[in-house]
Structures are given as structure tokens and as C-alpha cells.
Amino acid sequence: MSRPPVGIVLVSHSAALATAAADLARGLACGGGDLAPVLPAGGTPDGGLGTSSELICEAAKAVDRGAGVALLVDLGSAVLTVKALLAEGDELPEGSRLVDAPFVEGAVAALVTASAGGDLDAVAAAASEAYAYRKE
Amino acid sequence: MTMGSDMTETIGAGFLVRWLAAVAEDVDREADRLTELDSAIGDADHGANLRRGFAAVTETLAKEPPASPGAVLTAAGRQLISTVGGASGPLYGTLLRRAGKALGEDGEVTRERLAEALGAGVAAVAQLGGAQVGDKTMLDALVPAVEGLRSSYGAARAAAEEGALATVPLQARKGRASYLGERSIGHQDPGATSSALLFAALADTAVAEGAA
Numbered sequence: 001m002s003r004p005p006v007g008i009v010l011v012s013h014s015a016a017l018a019t020a021a022a023d024l025a026r027g028l029a030c031g032g033g034d035l036a037p038v039l040p041a042g043g044t045p046d047g048g049l050g051t052s053s054e055l056i057c058e059a060a061k062a063v064d065r066g067a068g069v070a071l072l073v074d075l076g077s078a079v080l081t082v083k084a085l086l087a088e089g090d091e092l093p094e095g096s097r098l099v100d101a102p103f104v105e106g107a108v109a110a111l112v113t114a115s116a117g118g119d120l121d122a123v124a125a126a127a128s129e130a131y132a133y134r135k136e
Numbered sequence: 137m138t139m140g141s142d143m144t145e146t147i148g149a150g151f152l153v154r155w156l157a158a159v160a161e162d163v164d165r166e167a168d169r170l171t172e173l174d175s176a177i178g179d180a181d182h183g184a185n186l187r188r189g190f191a192a193v194t195e196t197l198a199k200e201p202p203a204s205p206g207a208v209l210t211a212a213g214r215q216l217i218s219t220v221g222g223a224s225g226p227l228y229g230t231l232l233r234r235a236g237k238a239l240g241e242d243g244e245v246t247r248e249r250l251a252e253a254l255g256a257g258v259a260a261v262a263q264l265g266g267a268q269v270g271d272k273t274m275l276d277a278l279v280p281a282v283e284g285l286r287s288s289y290g291a292a293r294a295a296a297e298e299g300a301l302a303t304v305p306l307q308a309r310k311g312r313a314s315y316l317g318e319r320s321i322g323h324q325d326p327g328a329t330s331s332a333l334l335f336a337a338l339a340d341t342a343v344a345e346g347a348a
Contacts, residue, residue, distance in 0.1 A: 044221045048221070050181075050185075050221035050222055051221060051222070051225070052218075052221060053217050053218045053225075053226075054218055076222075076223050076311070076312060077221070077222050077223040077225065077226065080223050080225075080226040080227060080264060080265065081217065081225065081226045083226065083264055084217050084225075084226035084227075084229055084230045084233075084264060085217065085226075087230065087260070087264065088213070088217075088229075088230060088233045088234065088237075088260075089214065089217070089233075
């Protein structure tokens, strides 16, 4: 990759769901080249269901290469926590963005696009476009 | 604290620290009731989540007492966002953080200033959750409470309590409870109930400190 890749964080109420979504995205996105960094931020630090701003911020910092970080979320407090962090705080890396996308399909689209060298706008657009793939 | 009429009474950082400590006590005492309300229409974690959040707030503020009222609310909001784990964390966190930002660095503020700042916080909560009054959320208590606070601490408490009770016949339009549709009718909203606790604790603190 000629320029640094966009980082991706997958935020779910469930650690297992976030981890599996990240694994799935890596598995489907790998096309022989380097993958963009993607990390799960699921559940609470004690392993329960919920949202942890610490886990989100840690993951965002870990995937940040200076090209922005796309955060994909499942529902409820995951959405609200990321929005609150973006609106009020300085905890997330500069260039962090909440991406409006379906969680699983969006994760795959975002990682494919980021790994192909797409910038944050392209990654966000690809993830959001996943809403348009009808299943029947 | 300066003594005198309610109009000129100002409050400092210590007042707000003691308010939030009172909220932590009230939430701890009422946690089972909040969770019970939440088990009817939510995911039964509101009491435990808020208990954890406000206990962490009290601990943080006691360890490093901020110098200004604005800094107290900002620190408390930040702590709530990071420790609650449910939707009430970012919502209450945003309420306090935005209010703290609105207060700025002033060492003493009037009740009217506090009402204005909390009003900015409530507007931020409405924007964050995309909700409005009547959706059966914490806004049903917060909006009238902030309005009441312009008159007195007691009026804020009464308005919040009334607003929380008025959520019973409403159908939820936001949050997990909205998935229940008409089945959410007949239950008091847990978020509006905990919001009323905040303003009850504020009125208690004001009475205890001679500010009301």
C-alpha cells in the first residue's frame, strides 16, 4: 500500500460477535495483498454484554495509521457511546468517524475498501452502500 | 457560598460534588426499583449500570476534586460514559459533559446559570438519542426539570417527578422499549425515573446547603 490504510473498529454489545465479525471480514477481504487493520471492541471489560468506551478507544488507537478510523457499530449503547465520544471528547484519534452501515456486511465492505487503499470517505461510502444489497 | 436571597445565591464546585454524591446514594438505594422498571420494558440493567457509574463518579471526584463547577460536571460526564456500559452512560455523560462545557471556568455560578447549562446538556441528549418529549425517555423528566430549575430547586424536583410519572401511559418510541410497541404502555420509563432522582438529589443538596 502506497499510503497508510484507514483503520476499522467493530463495536458490538458482544465481544464474541465483534471478534467473529472481524474474523469474517478478514477472511472474506483477503485477496492476497495486505489487509488494513481491523479490531473488535465488543462487550464490557469484565466480559459482559454492553459497550465499553475504553475498549473502543483502545481499539481505535491501535488501528490508527494516520488515515482515519472508521467505527462500525451494532445498536443502542454502541451507537450512542461512539456518538458521545465523537461529539464531546478527545479520546478517539483524529479522523475517527462513525459509519452508518449494517454491521456484518458493512465490516466486510469497509475492510475490502480500506485494504484496497481507499480513503476514509471511500471506506465509509462502501460500508453504507451495503445497506442497498437486498436479500430477496 | 454567599448568603442572601435565592436570586443571588451562587454555588461552587463543592456543591456539585456533594450533589453527585447524593445522586450516587439515591441511585444505590433505588437501584432495585430502577432495574425492576427496566425489566418490564428494557433489559433489566438500568439500576446496576447507574449504580456502577455514579459510584465511579463519586470516587473520581473525591480523589481529584475539580476546581470549578464546570470541571466537576465535565469530569463526572466523562466517567459516566466510560463506566456505565449501557445507553444511559453516553446519555447522562453527554448531559453533564455538555453542561460542564457551558459553565466554562467560572468558580461560582447562579442557579439560573446552572439551569441554562443543564438546558444545553438536555439539548445535546435529545440530539444524541434523536428523541423528543413524549417519546417515553429521560427527556420527559429532564426537559420540564430544567424549565423548573429556572424558578427554584424545588420546582425542578417536582417537575421531574411529574414528568417521570407522566411516562406511564406513553408508548415508547426510542430505545429497546420501542420494540415492544403498545406493550410499553402502562410502565413508567426507567430513564425518566432516574432523571427524577437526579433533580430530587439536587433539591435535597440545595436545602442541606441553604441554597434553596
